[in-house]
Amino acid sequence: MAGSAHATLAGLRRERRPRDPAARVRGPWATAPLAAVAAAYALAQLLLVRPGMGLGWDETVYVSQVSGHAPAAFFSAPRARGVSLLVAPIASWSSSTALLRTYLAVLSGLALYVSLRAWRRLFPVRVLALAGALFASLWVTLFYGPQAMPNLWVALGALTAVACFLRARDRGDRAALWGLAASATLMAWMRPTDAVWVTLPLLALGLVRRHWRALCVLLAGLAAGAAEWVIEAYVSYGGLGRRLSAGSDIQGGLGWHFAVPDQLRSLGGRALCRPCTGALPHPLITLWWFVLPPLAVLGLAVAVRARRRAATTLALACAATAAFPYLFLIGYAAPRFLLPAYALLALPVAAALLHLATAPRGPWRRAALALVCVGLAGHLAVQLAVLARTVDGATASHRDWSRTADRLHRLGVRPPCLLTGRQAIPIAFYTGCASAATSGHNANSSVAVIARTARRMPVAVLVPEGSRPPAYARHWPVSRFDDVLLYHAVPPARSTRAGSRTPAAAPDPAGPDAGRRG
Structure with a gap:
């Protein structure tokens, strides 16, 4: 068994990178499909998730830490200050929610492009473009793109980190090392515990294969991103152990919980499913969740034939470890928790769909292509319907x-x-x-x-x-x-002065801060 594992690892090392037809294209046009997907993602956020939707509960906590328009809210143990720093360039001087949402939509679109581009040497551009479109078209990805929340940024950091770790095996790819350090820092900056779960396969592979340089860069990035969180644990929470314990208590006590049904219930547009009761959403809403695993397995089989086994296997492994605590260790659910897993699974799923659409020969090819297109169109329609209902509910609440x-x-x-x-x-x-x-x-x-x-x-x-x-x-x-x-x-x-006094500026949930509330 040990010999078989050694042979498998050796095979991964000798694996050739696939030829990408787009690699023959020079200049900016080589990644034009990726840029188009990222631009469409940013534009869809601005059109479908109203910039004036108002801030949600968690958003008010993060934004208040840097806002000059309201005192800082209590910052509980599980939270990290990455989101507060991310929004500081806008929230520190403006109370306009519309401006903040526009800034985050554009920034998340740029981040998606960078994340997809990091994979260009490992997957064909057509696979990356479809993977980006699949991930960006999920209602949860669109809904949280312009929001001051950490989960999407962990997902984009994870997508970049896995690609850069794989590329860092090439000693001439210095950009991959910088990308690995930056993406690891971003993940730990946003949610340190999530960053550890995502990178467990990377850490294990680095130790087994002795990729010391990539391993050191990864660890340095994680340490840099988590440093503030750890220091704050000793300054404000009585130590790292006590902060982790307090975070566990707030999450209901970490332990064995089968939260898969809870995650299914949250797919209907429930931002937080706690307690997670009630019937499951309509089967059309949850169908894609059941199609995901077989498509991922098919994507792995396609990757073996296309000599992309290392990249696909590592993406699947990181997706599994990212999803594990939210499926089996906490007793409630929120769809945003699984965004890192969805981002990584999009790669093998895109490869599988392209294989299904193009592999058949003769008269079956058109039928297969039509079936895939109809399935994707139906999936998109369902996602947009859930998004519209979720945005309406959030807007009314705010x-x-x-x-x-x-x-x-x-x-x-x-x-x-x-x-x-x-x-x-x-x-x-x-x-x-x-x-x-x-x-x-x-x-x-x-x-x-x-x-x-x-x-x-x-x-x-x-x-x-x-x-x-x-x-x-x-x-x-x-x-x-x-x-x-x-x-x-x-x-x-x-x-006595209530009738004559103009109230101090309060954050405007609906638009620019030209007028004062009250």
Whole structure:
């Protein structure tokens, strides 16, 4: 058995790179199909995911860390500050959500092009273009492209890292080493734990095959990206072990959980499936998930015949390790968690689809090509339908937060101010207030501190209708808004000026910051 494994590894080392017809094309036209896919991806985000959709809950946490328009929200243990740094060039001076979304859409389109181009020496351009189109057309890829969230950036970093690691075996490819360092840093910068899971096969292969140079560059990139997260663990969380433990608690306790059905339920457009109950989406929505594994296996078989076994095997291995914790170690689901796996699986799936469309001879060739085209068209239609429904739901939810913020402004709760209670974190961002919690995963204050704060600045408690407010707020004025009771306390010095004072600038969820809210 050991001899067989050695022979397989030796075969991977002797493997020839496939000839790419596009390699004969010189200049910028060689990668024009990849640029077209990336440009279409960026444009589709701007057209289909409304730039003025407003920021989601997690986005408000990341953006508030660098925004000058709202205090920083509590930063829980699992989060990393990569997204905050990514959005800083816009969020640090503008509260325009439309501008931020446009910036992220263009940036993600450029990143997709770079990620696909890194594979050019390993796969034909036609395979890469189809792989990019398959990945970019998933509703979850389109939905999160212009959002201030880390998962897509881990996916694009993973796609680049695997290609650069393979190319780094060529001692003359210095660009691959720089690409490997940058992509590893990006992944660890965004989500350090995800970066480790993605790169496990790369680390193992580097040790077994003694690719010391690539291995050292990979480790250096991971260390550089995770350095801030580790330092912060000791400064703010009591050490690395305690931060990892706190992160595990927030995720429901890492352990054996069969979350595959949960991931299936989330494919219908549920951004977070926790708890993940209810019926599965329509079979047409989940069909592509069941087609994915056999196509990946067929892609591996095609790769063996085309002498691309090393590249395809490593992509599949990294996809498997990236997906493993989210399928088997946590008890809830979100479709964005599997974006790194989808990005890597797109390569063998694209190769398999091209093989199915072009391999048959004679009269069967047109039938096979037509079948593949019809299947892809149906898949795209389903993805766009789910995307439209998801965007509508998110827009409505964010608009409700904005309306609540407007109501609070009219009640005199204006910056500087403090919010606590139901959905306090996102609503506080929209209002321009700080947020506080006395229990739960985002606990960062106490009842005594909140009560003292109410004596010097406006404080509001958001309570679901039918629930009781905290004892310190029961004597405060209350206003009903939709299904929420707003208990608010405005110090006399502030309330006497409420009618004449212009509220401080709060982030505008719908467009440029030309007007002030309230």
